[in-house]
Amino acid sequence: xxxxxxxxxxxxxxxxxxxxxxxxxxxxxxxxxxxxxxxxxxxxxxxxxxxxxxxxxxxxxxxxxxxxxxxxxxxxxxxxxxxxxxxxxxxxxxxxxxxxxxxxxxxxxxxxxxxxxxxxxxxxxxxxxxxxxxxxxxxxxxxxxxxxxxxxxxxxxxxxxxxxxxxxxxxxxxxxxxxxxxxxxxxxxxxxxxxxxxxxxxxxxxxxxxxxxxxxxxxxxxxxxxxxxxxxxxxxxxxxxxxxxxxxxxxxxxxxxxxxxxxxxxxxxxxxxxxxxxxxxxxxxxxxxxxxxxxxxxxxxxxxxxxxxxxxxxxxxxxxxxxxxxxxxxxxxxxxxxxxxxxxxxxxxxxxxxxxxxxxxxxxxxxxxxxxxxxxxxxxxxxxxxxxxx
Amino acid sequence: xxxxxxxxxxxxxxxxxxxxxxxxxxxxxxxxxxxxxxxxxxxxxxxxxxxxxxxxxxxxxxxxxxxxxxxxxxxxxxxxxxxxxxxxxxxxxxxxxxxxxxxxxxxxxxxxxxxxxxxxxxxxxxxxxxxxxxxxxxxxxxxxxxxxxxxxxxxxxxxxxxxxxxxxxxxxxxxxxxxxxxxxxxxxxxxxxxxxxxxxxxxxxxxxxxxxxxxxxxxxxxxxxxxxxxxxxxxxxxxxxxxxxxxxxxxxxxxxxxxxxxxxxxxxxxxxxxxxxxxxxxxxxxx
Numbered sequence: 001x002x003x004x005x006x007x008x009x010x011x012x013x014x015x016x017x018x019x020x021x022x023x024x025x026x027x028x029x030x031x032x033x034x035x036x037x038x039x040x041x042x043x044x045x046x047x048x049x050x051x052x053x054x055x056x057x058x059x060x061x062x063x064x065x066x067x068x069x070x071x072x073x074x075x076x077x078x079x080x081x082x083x084x085x086x087x088x089x090x091x092x093x094x095x096x097x098x099x100x101x102x103x104x105x106x107x108x109x110x111x112x113x114x115x116x117x118x119x120x121x122x123x124x125x126x127x128x129x130x131x132x133x134x135x136x137x138x139x140x141x142x143x144x145x146x147x148x149x150x151x152x153x154x155x156x157x158x159x160x161x162x163x164x165x166x167x168x169x170x171x172x173x174x175x176x177x178x179x180x181x182x183x184x185x186x187x188x189x190x191x192x193x194x195x196x197x198x199x200x201x202x203x204x205x206x207x208x209x210x211x212x213x214x215x216x217x218x219x220x221x222x223x224x225x226x227x228x229x230x231x232x233x234x235x236x237x238x239x240x241x242x243x244x245x246x247x248x249x250x251x252x253x254x255x256x257x258x259x260x261x262x263x264x265x266x267x268x269x270x271x272x273x274x275x276x277x278x279x280x281x282x283x284x285x286x287x288x289x290x291x292x293x294x295x296x297x298x299x300x301x302x303x304x305x306x307x308x309x310x311x312x313x314x315x316x317x318x319x320x321x322x323x324x325x326x327x328x329x330x331x332x333x334x335x336x337x338x339x340x341x342x343x344x345x346x347x348x349x350x351x352x353x354x355x356x357x358x359x360x361x362x363x364x365x366x367x368x369x370x371x372x373x374x375x376x377x378x379x380x381x382x383x384x385x386x387x388x389x390x
Numbered sequence: 391x392x393x394x395x396x397x398x399x400x401x402x403x404x405x406x407x408x409x410x411x412x413x414x415x416x417x418x419x420x421x422x423x424x425x426x427x428x429x430x431x432x433x434x435x436x437x438x439x440x441x442x443x444x445x446x447x448x449x450x451x452x453x454x455x456x457x458x459x460x461x462x463x464x465x466x467x468x469x470x471x472x473x474x475x476x477x478x479x480x481x482x483x484x485x486x487x488x489x490x491x492x493x494x495x496x497x498x499x500x501x502x503x504x505x506x507x508x509x510x511x512x513x514x515x516x517x518x519x520x521x522x523x524x525x526x527x528x529x530x531x532x533x534x535x536x537x538x539x540x541x542x543x544x545x546x547x548x549x550x551x552x553x554x555x556x557x558x559x560x561x562x563x564x565x566x567x568x569x570x571x572x573x574x575x576x577x578x579x580x581x582x583x584x585x586x587x588x589x590x591x592x593x594x595x596x597x598x599x600x601x602x603x604x605x606x607x608x609x610x611x612x613x614x615x616x617x618x619x620x621x622x623x624x625x626x627x628x629x630x631x632x633x634x635x636x637x638x639x640x641x642x643x644x645x646x647x648x649x650x651x652x653x654x655x656x657x658x659x660x661x662x663x664x665x666x667x668x669x670x671x672x673x674x675x676x677x
Contacts, residue, residue, distance in 0.1 A: 088639060090435075090639055090640055090642050091639050093435065093642070094435065094638075094639075094642045094644070097435055097436045097642075098436075098437070098644075116434070116435065119434055120434055120435065120436060192538065196625075198625050200640050235626065238626070239542060239624065240542040240624025240625060240626065241624060241625030241626060242624075242625065243620060243625065244512075244621070247512070247515060247621070250516075250519075251519075254519070254520070254521040255521070256519060256520040256521060376641065379636075379640055379641050380641070383454070383628075383633070383636055383637075383641075384454045386625070386626065386628055387454040387457050387458050387628055387633075388454065388457070389626045390544065390626055390627055
């Protein structure tokens with residue numbers, strides 16, 4: 001098979017052309033090795049600020065680097081994008097705050113960490129008026145001034161993807177009615193059947209809301225103690241804490257846990273996309289507080305980018321209809337877009353994957369996730385209660 | 391005479407230079423930076439170079455850090471004990487009983503040793519989980535399911551640690567057993583010693599160095615166990631490495647994470663010093 005034929009077959013299969021031919025001669029192999037070594041060396045040396053026009057350094061979650069999103073932008077703007085994929089938002093922020101902001105132009109991460117870029121002075125604030133055409137396409141809930149991305153009255157970024165945190169259940173092993181309240185997570189009949197995601201503040205906030213406390217305001221010691229009690233009871237009733245998405249999804253599928261606490265659509269949508277429609281993320285009905293959390297990912301311009309116009313173009317690009325469609329239907333996780341125009345592109349099956357028919361209930365019963373003033377205290381409580389869990 | 395010695399000293403120094411430079415660049419400098427970082431503070435998740443004892447005060451006044459560290463040392467000691475107890479008979483049998491299959495067994499051990507730890511740990515979770523192959527086989531044989539504590543418990547953490555670190559124990563003990571002069575054992579038998587007495591009086595004392603080296607290796611590596619408590623332990627049995635990860639990554643408190651790292655390194659260094667002192671004492675007594 002020649003290289004061309006091989007690439008044609010790859011193209012038919014929807015894959016990008018191969019650089020390496022299946023029938024290599026020695027020179028080709030040596031060339032390939034040299035190229036690999038150079039790429040590896042360049043990668044090891046880090047991205048370096050893209051000072052020359054035509055290049056951009058982008059720190060983001062997986063999914064933002066989808067060729068369906070990247071290729072049109074690179075072609076239109078004649079740039080090549082270097083990606084630095086983050087595996088956790090705090091880690092990404094820490095990298096930027098420790099001086100890495102000099103190396104990047106754009107970042108897409110969880111909204112509290114974009115909001116924190118404001119006081120850390122590592123982002124370029126944007127003028128909502130300049131992005132009015134983008135906001136015009138957004139659902140009313142995301143219109144400016146959009147509080148989760150505000151710092152000191154200034155806008156740190158644009159929302160790009162969202163979802164909700166609530167009980168994740170398998171309807172074949174768990175009755176959805178049971179999860180209309182978080183009580184079930186503390187019920188002794190569910191002992192050792194509760195899985196908790198060890199994902200920073202995500203599992204803590206719903207538990208604070210369950211305790212009747214708004215975690216997004218300044219908390220006093222009594223309120224912190226109350227949240228501590230709820231976390232202690234949750235740990236006592238739980239089977240395991242998961243950091244890994246696949247292990248938690250497996251546990252939900254095989255029924256070894258009845259629910260996952262501290263996640264939601266982020267964990268269930270990938271399974272729903274794979275055909276498991278019995279896996280759903282629900283939001284409990286409120287007591288005195290709303291009980292669900294709406295999380296967001298946002299895109300921001302890092303302080304002094306190489307080309308601010310290019311960075312702004314990228315912000316517009318990731319929120320446009322076509323890019324947003326690709327971004328919301330990732331293989332790994334699928335989550336809705338703030339751009340309402342995207343909804344028209346979804347098939348019935350895709351709507352079902354995203355649980356779009358459930359969205360109104362979610363907004364009714366959830367609060368927007370943002371920086372909690374006492375998050376450091378809450379994380380210490382989490383760590384301490386975990387140390388005492390056994 | 392002294393003139394002829396000088397160039398050779400210079401040559402020794404020159405030969406040692408690359409090693410000294412490498413050690414300095416990749417060990418001493420990072421260690422000094424970690425120590426320096428532990429005396430700083432954070433403000434809004436950014437390190438403030440202010441030189442203070444705040445972090446160390448927090449370390450020495452926070453009970454749960456020490457609880458986790460104590461638990462880590464305890465688990466590491468248990469792991470050392472189990473690895474020695476399991477590793478010694480295997481190593482001894484490899485030298486004395488299974489010479490014929492020695493190469494095959496060693497290759498199998500090396501394969502198990504070289505297999506990626508992530509793969510092995512996740513594999514055990516899949517195998518031992520409630521709906522995993524282990525229970526499937528048990529049910530097929532008409533036996534009850536594995537008890538709940540087989541996974542996501544302290545027992546499963548210890549099992550994972552022993553499974554991962556056992557080869558270190560086996561190979562160090564194997565070397566020391568293999569190096570024993572067989573004439574010493576024959577002499578013991580000639581003097582009328584029973585097999586047990588010869589083992590107790592000759593083999594065991596001569597294996598002490600191997601046992602100690604294995605124990606030290608296993609202990610030091612156990613202190614840094616991360617995957618086993620996190621994955622097999624279900625995250626509810628945190629050990630030092632996880633505490634440090636959480637502090638660096640989730641709390642973004644780099645000075646505190648650095649200070650905790652220094653504490654763990656100190657425990658390791660103290661253990662190594664104690665072990666070498668014990669070995670020296672043993673050697674001294676022998677002399």
